[in-house]
Amino acid sequence: MPATRRRTLTCLAAGLTALAAATLATPAAHANSASGQARCTSSVPFVSGQGGYDTYRIPAAVRTRAGTVLAFAEGRVGGAGDTGNIDVVLRRSRDGGCTWGPMSVVAAGGGDTRGNPAPVVDPRSGRVVLLTSYNSGKVTEAQIMRGEVTAEQSRRVFVQSSRDDGRHFSSPREITADVKRPGWRWYATGPGHAVALTEGPHRGRLVVPANHSVAPPAGSADTGQEPKYYGAHALLSDNGGRTWRLGFVEDSYEGVDNANESTAAQLPGGRLYFSSRDQHGTSTGNRLDAYSGDGGRTLERPYRVQPTLNDVPIVQASVLQAAGHRAPLLFSGPSVPTARRSMAIWASTDQGATFRRKLLLSEQPAAYSDLVQTDRATVGILYETGVRGTYETVEFRRIPLRDLG
Known part of the structure; x- marks a missing residue:
């Protein structure tokens, strides 16, 4: 082939490659001439292998008072595993x-594990408040659940905040002593957005759903992996996140x-309304729910199976009460009971x-x-997905609320 033609084809191929890369990097959007705002179907804020991280996981999203959408995730440095060098x-x-x-980077692991982001916007001040969980990057979840680690190495809880619409955050401040009971082993905030109460006698309260594990009873085999020793609880703040205390604690541990x-x-x-992953309980179904009528201080009844969500596998999920006249309560999660695939959104019109x-x-x-x-x-969903694997990207999909009513 003549050299001139080879150069021409090489330049054309390079141009097409650059165009493809630009297309992948740019969401499907078009300008709205009336408002000047971009409209799109989806975008991809986190791509595993890019930005210095092997894998991005554990998404959380909030909309600030100024209308900015904040997308949080765990940036996992050394691999896809749940422990090691992990930043928020x-x-x-x-x-x-x-x-x-x-x-x-909002919270740097520095070789340790920081994750389980649970952001919320304080309705009084407009500050973004973020709770996260920590453990030493040198220990595993199994070791923590077996009680084989020190208090410093084990799961700890931190809070930080932003006064400038998420541009900068304060340094993490530890609140473990206020929200983790002695004897609790595993501990996780959220993950996913928390709740700020805007109605009722507890208006202004911040409520963060969380979970924990405990040791088995004396005389039982202390494997640390027995799922019946898991429980849910809530963290409460009535002063914009400055101080925290425990709300309800679901502590039946009956399996x-x-x-x-x-x-x-x-x-x-x-x-x-609280929705929870059922971690290998013996009841039929993988989703549990409960209600609180006093701002998260107590539950109206224990967690029990939500049978209309039996298609959801054992996985974290999200709920959101959409705003608007007769707007539904929304739920997101995979829709194959035996596999993490086929992300879907459900709606409830009966609370x-x-x-x-x-x-x-x-x-x-x-x-x-x-x-x-x-x-x-419009409602957005920030979720883990991929073509060949589950954790290739964290995608953001925009959905008209009318499609979910």
């Missing part, structure tokens, strides 16, 4: 999740309904008594997710 990272979107600013990773939504009128699946996002692998309302007409 953040990207900001000023256009409802269509495009994203540069990534920043039938094993409340684990939890999420919450404020229903119309101020009542709280969580029953759910109906409304939308299947795709049939690809998918796992953890978080829901956020980006404007009056």
